Amino acid sequence: MSNRSVMLAVVFLAGLLLAGSLFITAGSAYAQGAYSDKDLALGTYGEDVRQVQQCLSHLNYNTGGIDGIYGPQTVSAVSAFQKDQQLVIDGIAGPETQWALFKIVSQLQKDLTSVGFDTKGVDGCFGPATVSAVLSFQTANKLKADGIVGPETKKALEQAVAAKKANTSATVVYIVQKGDTLSEIAVRYKTTVKAIKDANKLSSDLIKVGQKLVIPSGGSTPTVPSTSTTPSRQGRFGELVPWSEAQKIFKVGMIATITDFDTGLTYQVKRLGGSNHADVEPLTAADTAKMKQAYHGEWSWERHAILVTVAGRTIAASQNGMPHGTSTINNNFPGHFCIHFLGSMTHGNNQWAPSPAHVDAAHQAMVRKAAGLSS
Missing domain, CATH: 1.10.101.10 (PGBD-like superfamily/PGBD)
Structure with a gap:
């Protein structure tokens, strides 16, 4: 075989290998998507x-x-x-x-x-x-x-x-921050409370942190935000934060304040661990007593809607009220309990949760309740 023939064969084989590589790469991307x-x-x-x-x-x-x-x-x-x-x-x-x-x-x-x-x-x-x-x-x-x-x-x-495509020129979406009120937002964007309520189909002036508001087309570039610290809705609802983000906010070893959504009782907890959700313990015996009061004096697996305040954030969550597993604090609580956030999962495959790890519907319903998305 001549040198020219050998060279052509090598080029041909290289082409085949490159094509195969591209096909495999495309297939992998397809599989991932x-x-x-x-x-x-x-x-x-x-x-x-x-x-x-x-x-x-x-x-x-x-x-x-x-x-x-x-x-x-x-x-x-x-x-x-x-x-x-x-x-x-x-x-x-x-x-x-x-x-x-x-x-x-x-x-x-x-x-x-x-x-x-x-x-x-x-x-x-x-x-x-x-x-x-x-x-x-x-x-x-x-x-x-x-x-x-x-x-x-x-x-x-x-x-x-369709409406967005028909009128995209002046629409502004604003995410409600702590301390905001409709009147302050209206002043900031040079519009009116009524215009904002109409654009967002609001029946009252109540808004919550993290809520997205469409500012009607009359709105313009905002002025410097007000320095008012008056809380919106008095912290009634929490932010809807996915577990992937919540676990980075409420880190292992951190202390958080829990507010039981229905009773308003508050107590502090310390995060012990947990990868599918947060495993926590009441911080003191007094906190254990407050938590038990929220459960009407009886420990229970019942899900409660709660607000978790930590690192300057108040997050919608759900907890059970049953001591189980490891305990590290002398607090009259023989174990720890679980706090779930949006999309978090059970541990699974143990004596307390024998089924495989899964997103618990009852916990998620309480998370939505704490975020003001259901009654």
Whole structure:
């Protein structure tokens, strides 16, 4: 073989290798975006299944729970999704089905962000930040705040996106800060309280920290914020903060003040640990007594809506009231208890939570209550 032939062969093989490399890279990116390159079917389990269940559930397809186990109800939900998307209906969440799911959730994230409800990025996964954005959108539009994008929420979002496209020139979205009032915001943006209330469909002057307000088109660049420290709503509700962020605010070893939402009783706790949620202990015997008073004198696994005040933030959360596990403080509390935040999970697979780690619906309902998103 001549030197020229050898050189051509080497170039050809290099081209094949490069093409193969690009194909593999593209396939990996596809798999990452679509959650998995595997066929998920009846009997499979794991994080891939949980992500698909979470997306389907929040898109109004009932998977029978978000537990990472591909059971008959998940098969049914996937089949319904495939039918709506005109895919092959086999109940198996293969790459094509997962890719369709990825694209729908990505577009939802883009739409929510475009109308002022930030999903903290577009990744095609229905994580806590996307749930939070949906809840905030539903609340702002007087819809049932359940985090599920059903027909009414979908229609309202489509209308909001259309309105945004029709009039994007002067719309401003303002996030309520501690101490804000509608009158102060109106002065700051050179508009009126009525105009803000009308633009946001508000029935009262009450607003909460973290709430997003659309400033009507008459508003302009804000003036220097007021230095008033009068608290808005007297701290009635907490911020809706995903667990991924909350665990960085309420770090292990930190002390927080807990306010029981229904009774108003307060006590201090110290974070002991926890990776799926916060494991905490009452700080003193007096704090233990206050907590027990909030539970009417009897320890219980009952979920309570609470506000967690720590590091200058007040965050919506939920706790149980049952001592269990490790104890490190002499405080008349024989163990520790759990505090859950938006999207946090149970430990799972132990004597107190024998089922696999999962997002506990009862805890999440209390988190939403503490954030003012449900009664």
